[in-house]
Amino acid sequence: MNIRPIETSDAEVFLELNKRIDESGFMLHEPGERNLTAEQQRQAIERISSEERSVFFVAETDRQLAGFIAAFGGKMRRNRHSAYLALGVHDAFQGQGIATKLMNTVLEWAGRIGITRLELxxxxxxxxxxxxxxxxxxxxxxxxxxxxxxxxxxxxxxxxYKLLR
Incomplete structure (x- = not known):
């Protein structure tokens, strides 16, 4: 398994991953509610990737996307030290440590850029x-x-929440 930053070329496959994860009933979107186009998803990936204190990682296994984690960093001086997390793993890949690996990747990233509070x-x-x-x-x-x-x-x-220092 490979954990890597998401790329705009992942947009269509990532959109399908999200739709599958939504079917769990534990995400904000209800099953079938997500109605982005691949182009809209690509633009969202581009926007998030361009933000200095936000990041998006995907877990890739056998050339399939198995899960993701996104960290949305605060934009104001008073909350720049924090980031809000969203995490999802495809049901076929659950129980394989993917969520833990994604979380560890975000923890390392947060420490590197000076984020001291993660929340979800x-x-x-x-x-x-x-x-x-x-x-x-x-x-x-x-x-x-x-x-x-x-x-x-x-x-x-x-x-x-989790405080990093």
């Missing part, structure tokens, strides 16, 4: 993800009550 939100019912984040040193900071509606029912999310 995770659906409370996604116990596997919560345990992964806790294993990686993230702590629950709070709970967003009824922050999402999933299948017509309110769902809660955890705010989680």
């Amino acid at each position: 939100t995770v659906i409370k019912a996604n116990v596997k993800a919560v345990k992964l984040y806790q294993k990686m040193g993230f702590q629950i900071e709070g709970e967003k009550v009824h922050s999402l509606m999933i299948d017509g029912e309110p769902a809660n999310e955890y705010y989680m």
Whole structure:
């Protein structure tokens, strides 16, 4: 498996990966809701890649994209030390350590550029993800009550964070 920065040429395959990950029910997009075109995805990759304090990595195995992690860095002086994370792994590749490797890659990147706080939100019912984040040193900071509606029912999310120094 290879962890590498995403490239604009990955746009179409990455879009398909996201659609597959959305089917898990644990992402912000509902299954079938993502309606970007490959060109719009390419532009989004280009935009994120050009931001000084943001990064996008993909996990590639057997020439397929198996997962991703994105870090969106703060843009203001007061939050430049922090980045918000989004992580997803294709269900066929789960349990192989891909999420851990992606997270370690982002931790290394954050340390290199001086980010000292990483944060994310995770659906409370996604116990596997919560345990992964806790294993990686993230702590629950709070709970967003009824922050999402999933299948017509309110769902809660955890705010989680990790301080790097």
